[in-house]
Amino acid sequence: MTKRVAVMDLGTNTFHLLIAEGDINNYREIVHITEAVKIGEGGINKGYIVPEAFQRGVNTMQRFHELIEANHVTDVRAIATSALRSASNGKDFIKEVESKTGIAIEIIDGEQEAGFIYNGVKLSGCLSAKNSLIMDIGGGSVEFILGNTDKILWKQSFEVGAARLMDQFHHTDPIPPASIEALNLYLQDKLGDLFIATSGIEIGTLVGSSGSFETFAGLIETEKAKSFDLKNIKHYDFEEDELLTITNKLIFSSHKERAGNPGIIPIRVDMIVAASLVTRFIMHALDIHNVSLCTNSLKEGVLAEMLTIAN
Structure with missing residues (x-):
């Protein structure tokens, strides 16, 4: 049974x-x-x-x-x-x-969290033989995993999640340029280990694990008047220009505009701004042009372990 x-x-x-x-x-x-x-x-x-x-x-x-x-x-x-x-x-x-x-x-600690996220993403078939950088933007932390279908090369969790960044930098809406600059300087300082780990390594794709990346994809497809159901996909490739355009719009939007957008679930109405800023920061800092969404994340990684043991 x-x-x-x-x-x-x-x-x-x-x-x-x-x-x-x-x-x-x-x-x-x-x-x-x-x-x-x-x-x-x-x-x-x-x-x-x-x-x-x-x-x-x-x-x-x-x-x-x-x-x-x-x-x-x-x-x-x-x-x-x-x-x-x-x-x-x-x-x-x-x-x-x-x-x-x-x-x-x-x-679980940040290392275990990153390991489960990798297993969830791997389970979906989103990885290839080329190195990818998986990024999972949570409310409290952001996990980065450098790896491919065969193995994890490096992983680390950083306490720079969207809720923490919002609490620290996003006090007026739309977020002012000075706050954006302060947030970027803060990330530059806090993510030093990421820059060391990725130095000299070619990263084929930035893989965004569920969460905010699902919102980005949904908004892009809705603007094209296309039906988009996350339940039917495991993987979505972004066009770089489209991703930069949508994140730019979100960063400079007001709370009222975001709250009135049916493509943004209530929990993400405000945190999507910080998530957009983190995404753009990583793309620019690491010179990454290929970005994809993987709808699997931590829970699927835990599930993979449970089903392997259970059966």
Whole structure:
């Protein structure tokens, strides 16, 4: 009998639940939902989960637990990343969730997070024999993985996620040029290890793992009046000019313009500005012209491990 597994990715902005069954190369999704918990809201750079966010997180985990029970799941993993990793009351949150649901949350470090993201991206078939730089822009951290279909050459997590950058630099809207300059200087300073790791290495493609890159792709295709359904794709290649144009528009847009755009989900309305700036910064700093989206990320990497063990 095929085992049915559940994986939860508990991020700074969103909590994801994926329930699936089958084998690693041919699994069927039974439940795949994303909740805008915003556990980092109000406290991301203070290292503390504020009470309202704490309660939203607990409530979401209770809903996830109900879905897991209803779908007769046999194996469960809940993976927590940057916000819970750095919060002084993160352990309190984990205790409360376990007491109310029985779900034991695992806090993983940035290296493990990057490894799971690589496995998720690899599973989708987005990588080739040429070296790619995978970038996963989360709310709390950004993971970079340099590698190809065969192996990881280097990986590291940096605490420069979109929620942290927004909290630090994006106080007025549209974001002023001085704030953009300050953010770019901050990234230049914080990402030194990335520049050392990629020095002298030819990078064929920047692979954006899900999240904001899905928004970029959706907006580009909608502007062309094309129907675009993320559920039907694993991979999307950007035209460089189109990507730079859409990120430029987002950076200089107002909150009202972004909130009124049906192509931007509410959780990304403000963070998409910081995500756009990070994307452009990396493209320019590393002179990368080929960019693609991979809809797989951390949760699919965890799923790959669970299904391999389960079967």
